[in-house]
Amino acid sequence: MGVDERRGAVLRAIVEEHIQTAAPVSSQAVARASGLSVSSATVRNDMTALERDGYVSQPHTSAGRVPTDRGYRYFVDRFAEPSAIEGLGINHQRAVSEFFGGTHNALEELLHETSGLLARITQHAAVVVGPPPESARVRRVDLVPLQQGQVLAIAVLSNGAVERELLAVETDLSIESILAAERVLASLLSDSTLHSPLTPSPTGDAAIDMLVNAAHTALHRRAEHADPLYVGGASRIAQEQDAFSTTRTAATLIELLEQQVVVVSLVRDLLESGVTVSIGAEHSIDQLRDCSLVLAPYRIEGEVAGTVGVLGPTRMDYQHALAAVATVSQQLGSLLSK
Amino acid sequence: MGVDERRGAVLRAIVEEHIQTAAPVSSQAVARASGLSVSSATVRNDMTALERDGYVSQPHTSAGRVPTDRGYRYFVDRFAEPSAIEGLGINHQRAVSEFFGGTHNALEELLHETSGLLARITQHAAVVVGPPPESARVRRVDLVPLQQGQVLAIAVLSNGAVERELLAVETDLSIESILAAERVLASLLSDSTLHSPLTPSPTGDAAIDMLVNAAHTALHRRAEHADPLYVGGASRIAQEQDAFSTTRTAATLIELLEQQVVVVSLVRDLLESGVTVSIGAEHSIDQLRDCSLVLAPYRIEGEVAGTVGVLGPTRMDYQHALAAVATVSQQLGSLLSK
DNA sequence: TACTAGCAGTCGAGTCTACCGACTGCTAAT
DNA sequence: ATTAGCAGTCGGTAGACTCGACTGCTAGTA
Known part of the structure; x- marks a missing residue:
């Protein structure tokens, strides 16, 4: 040797x-x-x-x-890396199978529960980035009048996600106008993505056009928001006394997870450059200096749709974390592809 | 003297x-x-x-x-208690006004942001219990086919909340049957609550009846779930080093907030017995032994619809917390009543 | 050249002591 | 009923000391 x-x-x-x-x-x-x-x-x-x-x-x-x-x-x-898949103990494998074998609810709840699962088996905080709204096609558009002057615009997407925006409208808008606007939006958006650059063509009725436009831009804007993030087991961070010296740093971390946006863009940046494990100060987020992030993208029908990840101290069991994110992402992807 | x-x-x-x-x-x-x-x-x-x-x-x-x-x-x-309302500094009052003066999105997002506001001005963790689904009337019911064998049942409520349940159906169900079921559900639930004990009357078509029943019981069950809870500023708990001696207790607290159900029922119990401030071990939740909870219900059109609250160490500024929950609950209520 | 044994040196962590100072409780005086 | 003052208690800190877990180095060996 x-x-x-x-x-x-x-x-x-x-x-x-x-x-x-x-x-x-x-x-x-x-x-x-x-x-x-x-x-x-x-x-x-x-x-x-x-x-x-x-x-x-x-x-x-x-x-x-x-x-x-x-x-x-x-x-x-x-x-x-090599032995990633096998690194999961039999108990954890069973937990994953049971989880994905059971029944689940609409997309958002499933993703949230998945983050909880990942946190449980890794004993660290876990994140799940949901599929971006623009990756799914619109299945239904509703305009629901709530009270005088308020209309809720709803888009149901093919992956089961539901996007909502509250619109302020003139109080004397008739039910018929709202229904007409709904029909226009439905024919405009159906089977396209929220992100699509189509513009509504005028109907001739100014009130209807205004409502259509408002709903369209509102839903469009929402699709450009950051991807949804689900955090599980944030409390584990507070448990890791030795790794995060002061309680101050632990609090900062939890706050970062609450704010979502930093983490989402970091995850995106890392995956875009092909990184699945980020260790300590390799990335540029100062508050995550003492953390490592282990990621795995999941695919829906072959296309990368989102990411699952584990956030722990640099001193973490990488073998196990890699195995966990690999297994969970694979199972999640195949459940969502089904 | x-x-x-x-x-x-x-x-x-x-x-x-x-x-x-x-x-x-x-x-x-x-x-x-x-x-x-x-x-x-x-x-x-x-x-x-x-x-x-x-x-x-x-x-x-x-x-x-x-x-x-x-x-x-x-x-x-x-x-x-007496001087509760005035106890808020001018800066915080302005922050609250700005928050409720700005535009907001659908109910769930508003409530979540409200918990963040309350956490910010009190420097403690904050909770907001949303209005129970059964307190609002159904405005719209959708059955949206997602993939072969999956239908998403959606109920839009008058307060802007959206309840969803994913249904597994036979794969050969026709679009027409789904539309027919949707109509049955719409006429059954419209303007009643999800909780209402109405039962669907058979249409004669077995496939349609089955779908109607599945959607109805699923939505009904969801209305019986615990009320939704929104947590803001959980990270503040980790900052309170001196109050929560070990980091272990802080982690336990955050975990409790993650689980939601304990907190929701505690809040409900307290308010039902007319308690707005619970100090230390006055209640029976062992993990909250060193905490105090300051609550204020908010009213929508005169009726108690939910609660805002502050969760901090027993050593907290009660004057300020009382003022904060009073102001926020009042403003939230009037915004939602509008 | 590659490895090993063994020794001297370093430094953190734990223990012990002494001391300071921030309190209280008590008593006697007002 | 209130106060001043004094004695007593105890936590916290600083310093001295020891223990032991390491390393680095050097000399010796295959």
Whole structure:
């Protein structure tokens, strides 16, 4: 076995040990657990080399080594990815099967529950990005008068999502005008996407045209909103005392998840550049400096429709997280394709 | 000034001081800040009496006094309630006005944003319980076929809420049958509540009847679900380091909010017995032992429709919280009544 | 050249002590 | 009834000390 190969094994042992114990890993522990038959002194030499190259670091002089972001990165690229699918225990596999085998409700609820499932099996916070509204076709458009001067515009999409916008209208608008506008919108939008650039053609009746336009732009605008995000198990973040030093950082993280938009765009950016695991400060969101994000896109009828992901401390079980997101995304995709 | 009156003033000073400083309050501090012109020795005598009666307690022998749940209770009943509405600063009042003056979307989004507003001005977690589905009348029923064998049943309610249920149907169901079922449901449910005990009368066509029944029971069941809960500012809980000793308890609290059901029924129970402020262990939810809950129902056209509330540590600014929930609930109610 | 054994050095963490200061409770005086 | 003053209690902090878990280095070995 060459030196480089052994150093990889040492790094691997350091990462695996550190994931388990959360403490700096000593040369002795590596010599004992790595399966290599070398002395701790040799391991120490390798460790100094690994430290020189930036894969591990020392909290203080007389302590063991802790992996750096770079160390985790090497570990994930080299050791974790291949066996992703098998890495899920039988219990978790069964939980996933039961979940997707059971009955579910409309899209939004399903996605929300999926985030809960992922959080449960990984013990970390989980996110699910829903399919963007423009990916589905309009199946139905309703204009429902609620009170004087208020009309609710509703679009039912082919994936089961429902988009709504509340419109303010003139109070003397007749039921007949609303029905007429509804018909115009239905013929305009049916089987196209909300995002489609069609413009309504005037009917001649100004009141109807105004309502049609208002509803059309409102629904159109909604389709351009950020994709919907579902967060599960945010409370796990507060449990990870050791990883997120101050409670302040934990609170900041939870707040970030509440705001949604930052996370959604980060997830999108990462996947667009083909990244499925983002470790520590690799991305540019300062508040997520101490976190890793493990992602897997899910496909509906072959097309990428959304993403499931796990958000945990950099010191997380990547094998397990990768296996979890892979399994869940695959099952979710096939359920939604059905 | 009688002795009892002075003791009340001492208790009041202790509570107010403790709310500000989060530390045990000494007799000196009370003598200085209470506005009473008595010596600290007199205050000490009153403090022992207050302790004997269970209003305050001493963390250890040589420390100041801390209010007990009972102390807070006396404070809230005696000093806080009267001036509730005025207790909101001008900045917060403006924030509320701006919020309710702006435009909003369909009901669910409005309620969610309201919880965020309340969290922002109180600096605590906030909850909003939405109007129960059965309180609104059905304005529209849709049966939208999504894919082979799937029909989405949608009910639009008069308050702008939309209830959905996904139905599994036989794959060879014709569009005409679905439309026929939709008509039956529409005439059955229109202008009644989802909760209404009407039963559909058979049409003679078995396929149609089956679909009608499935949709009807599904929507009916949904109306019996717990009322919807919107949580804002859950991250504030993690920020309150001193109040929730371990991070464990903070995590438990956030988890409780995620689960929704416990909180919803607690809020309902409290309001039904006329309680608007629940302090510490007064209620029976063990995880909320160190929390207080400040509630205010909001009314839509005179009828109680839901609740807004603030969830914080027992050591919270009750004056401010009461003012905040009072103002927000009032404004929310009048917006929804409009 | 590659590895190992062993020793000296470093530093964090835990323990013990002493001390300071912030309180209270009590008593005697007003 | 109130107050001033004093003695007593106890938590928190700082310093000294020890323990032990590491590493880095050097000299020796295959």
